[in-house]
Amino acid sequence: MPGTLFIVSAPSGTGKSTILQRLLQVLPGVAFSVSHTTRAPRPAEQNGVHYHFVGRDEFAAVRDRGGFLEWAVVHGNFYGTSREAVGGQLARGTDLILDIDVQGTRQVRGQGEWPVVTVFVAPPSWEELERRLTGRKTDGEATIRLRLENARREMAAASEYDYLVVNDDLEEAIETLRAVIIAERSRHRRSLAGRPLALPAAAP
Numbered sequence: 001m002p003g004t005l006f007i008v009s010a011p012s013g014t015g016k017s018t019i020l021q022r023l024l025q026v027l028p029g030v031a032f033s034v035s036h037t038t039r040a041p042r043p044a045e046q047n048g049v050h051y052h053f054v055g056r057d058e059f060a061a062v063r064d065r066g067g068f069l070e071w072a073v074v075h076g077n078f079y080g081t082s083r084e085a086v087g088g089q090l091a092r093g094t095d096l097i098l099d100i101d102v103q104g105t106r107q108v109r110g111q112g113e114w115p116v117v118t119v120f121v122a123p124p125s126w127e128e129l130e131r132r133l134t135g136r137k138t139d140g141e142a143t144i145r146l147r148l149e150n151a152r153r154e155m156a157a158a159s160e161y162d163y164l165v166v167n168d169d170l171e172e173a174i175e176t177l178r179a180v181i182i183a184e185r186s187r188h189r190r191s192l193a194g195r196p197l198a199l200p201a202a203a204p
């Protein structure tokens, strides 16, 4: 049985990375898809763990040979999801989380190559989003402005997603996302794949 593809999107600064990092520690059987990006690494980020950090030429080469399941320009940098990595992990039965933006979500959904479950994570307010972007201390003033502008566009697409998680209380947000994944795993079409439910015989 192939794994399920979960897509999680959020305006930058909402806390999506924090939620996903914690979720992966408490939920077995789910992996994180490591994207390619031309953005410069932040101090705590490791190549191959948070992203595959590549130059624009390398990104273009992978894109031009059809190596990305989806790709987009986000906040002025290129981001893409490796088609091979996604296909391989799903085929092995691992559930996979794609942390991608609204443009990428539309591409993957539109291709219909795999069924997807989409989750939008929203901040509790605009003021709190700005506070979190500033408080993270990883981006300059101009980058923060750009990310806040883009957040308005991302928020407008929230209703396209299957689930909405508001990241007000962190623990509650992690628990809600965990519940979504566990519930999706119990869907009839995934757990039985069309087979009738056969119960083992009762013990004498």
Ligand code: ADP
Pocket (backbone or CB within 6 Å): 010, 011, 012, 013, 014, 015, 016, 017, 018, 019, 132, 133, 135, 136, 167, 168, 169, 170, 171
């Ligand atoms: P994203 O991946 O969505 O861009 P991050 O995970 O980097 O966001 O989080 C942005 C900032 O907000 C970080 O400093 C993080 O510690 C903080 N943060 C995340 N979730 C919460 C929360 N529920 N309450 C308060 N601060 C949070």
Ligand code: 5GP
Pocket (backbone or CB within 6 Å): 009, 010, 011, 012, 035, 036, 039, 070, 071, 072, 074, 075, 079, 080, 081, 099, 100, 101, 103, 104, 105
């Ligand atoms: P950041 O630079 O803060 O890590 O990510 C910026 C935005 O890019 C986030 O909204 C994130 O979801 C999105 N993103 C990360 N990887 C990909 C990807 O492979 N494809 C697309 N379309 N967006 C991505």
